[in-house]
Amino acid sequence: MLNEKVVATIIAVIFVVSVSTALILPHEKRMYIENVDVKIAKIMDDSVDLIFLIKVSNKDNATVKIIVYDLKTNILLEETSVPVKSKEINKTLRFDKSRDYKVKIVLESGKVLDVRYINLRYLNTLIPSEKELKIVLKDVDFKILGVEGDKVKVLVRYYFDSLRDYNVDFHVKAVQYESNVLTDEKWVEAKLEGGKTVIVETNISVVKNYCYLIKLEAWRKDSIVKIWKSILNLSPTKKIPKEVVEKEVEFEVEKFISTPTPKPEIYPAVMGEVRKDIGKPTPGFEILALIIAGGVALCLRRLGKF
Numbered sequence: 001m002l003n004e005k006v007v008a009t010i011i012a013v014i015f016v017v018s019v020s021t022a023l024i025l026p027h028e029k030r031m032y033i034e035n036v037d038v039k040i041a042k043i044m045d046d047s048v049d050l051i052f053l054i055k056v057s058n059k060d061n062a063t064v065k066i067i068v069y070d071l072k073t074n075i076l077l078e079e080t081s082v083p084v085k086s087k088e089i090n091k092t093l094r095f096d097k098s099r100d101y102k103v104k105i106v107l108e109s110g111k112v113l114d115v116r117y118i119n120l121r122y123l124n125t126l127i128p129s130e131k132e133l134k135i136v137l138k139d140v141d142f143k144i145l146g147v148e149g150d151k152v153k154v155l156v157r158y159y160f161d162s163l164r165d166y167n168v169d170f171h172v173k174a175v176q177y178e179s180n181v182l183t184d185e186k187w188v189e190a191k192l193e194g195g196k197t198v199i200v201e202t203n204i205s206v207v208k209n210y211c212y213l214i215k216l217e218a219w220r221k222d223s224i225v226k227i228w229k230s231i232l233n234l235s236p237t238k239k240i241p242k243e244v245v246e247k248e249v250e251f252e253v254e255k256f257i258s259t260p261t262p263k264p265e266i267y268p269a270v271m272g273e274v275r276k277d278i279g280k281p282t283p284g285f286e287i288l289a290l291i292i293a294g295g296v297a298l299c300l301r302r303l304g305k306f
Contacts, residue, residue: 032057032114033107034087043126047096050120054082054089054105062109064089071100071119097123133218133225134163135192140214140230145203152208152234157201158216162192171217174204174232183207211235 034055041049054064061084068078082091084107095101101120107113143155156172170188175181184204192198206212212232217224 030057030113031060031062031107031109033105033116036105036116036118038118038120040126041092043128045128045131046098047094048123048126049092049094052089052091052093052103052105054091056084056087056089056107059084059087060109062107062113064091065104065106065108066091066093067104067106068093068095069102069104071102071121074102077101095120095123097126099123127225131220131223131225133166133168133220135166135218135226136161137216137228138197140228142214142230142232147208150207151205154204154206154232155201156204156214157199158228160192160198160200162194162196162198164194166192166220168192169219170200170202171215171219172202172204173215173217174206175213175215176207177211177213183212206232206234208234 034057035053036055037053039051039053041051043049052066056062056064064082064084066078066080066082067076069076078093080091080093082089100122103118103120105116105118107115137158138161139159141155141157141159143157145153145155147153154174158170168190170190171185172188173185174183176183183206186202186204188200188202190198190200204214211234214230214232216228216230218226
């Protein structure tokens with residue numbers, strides 16, 4: 001039986017021989033894909049250009065194939081080949097934003113050496129820079145300015161926090177809730193400043209004794225990029241019991257006749273302005289509270305359908 005010193009010596013000799021053999025004898029070079037990254041090159045309304053950054057282990061007589069499939073149907077859509085002239089290969093491809101994709105990247109040299117897969121989803125969420133709008137609506141106020149006959153004049157005031165500077169066309173619409181009839185609309189041109197709270201406001205005229213959905217659309221480059229909704233309740237109803245689900249509302253259609261307001265490019269809108277006097281108290285809110293307090297419960301129950 002070998003003692004411990006002899007065993008240790010044999011193991012040491014075997015290790016040295018193994019290392020020496022590895023250093024002296026030639027070994028086969030294996031080429032493979034080290035990494036694949038995807039970078040956005042350009043975003044358009046209907047498509048996006050993506051750059052595939054492919055890194056291989058070494059430069060050799062090889063080819064990289066980029067094969068694109070529809071992710072849902074697995075239908076082959078496109079195939080392109082790029083010769084390996086360096087360890088880093090860059091290839092730009094255009095993708096329609098209406099699909100999701102599976103991309104197969106194949107490294108081959110007479111035979112397949114390595115394969116990678118990438119799934120591309122939700123490309124339709126990528127927005128061109130001229131249409132992006134990184135703003136947050138912090139609050140909305142409604143102020144009663146006056147009542148004339150069946151019409152109520154209301155000041156609508158929006159408080160925005162913006163991450164960047166933007167020029168935005170805002171479209172304010174008052175929609176009577178039960179009928180979905182557009183009662184009034186105004187266009188407001190505003191300049192939002194990054195890092196600041198900016199007030200955007202305008203006046204609307206609505207028929208009293210009804211409940212309204214006030215919609216605010218933000219337009220850039222002739223496209224709607226964001227929509228917000230708020231509740232304006234001018235229905236002077238009493239608090240209803242829990243067991244009462246709905247109450248009929250008499251709708252007088254002739255009171256809702258109005259003339260559409262064109263966009264500023266056609267007819268300049270002067271009814272809106274950008275306000276800088278942030279933090280000043282707003283008088284007259286108690287008037288609005290008295291008018292709407294009784295009808296809040298009914299309006300919220302109706303709006304449970306939203």
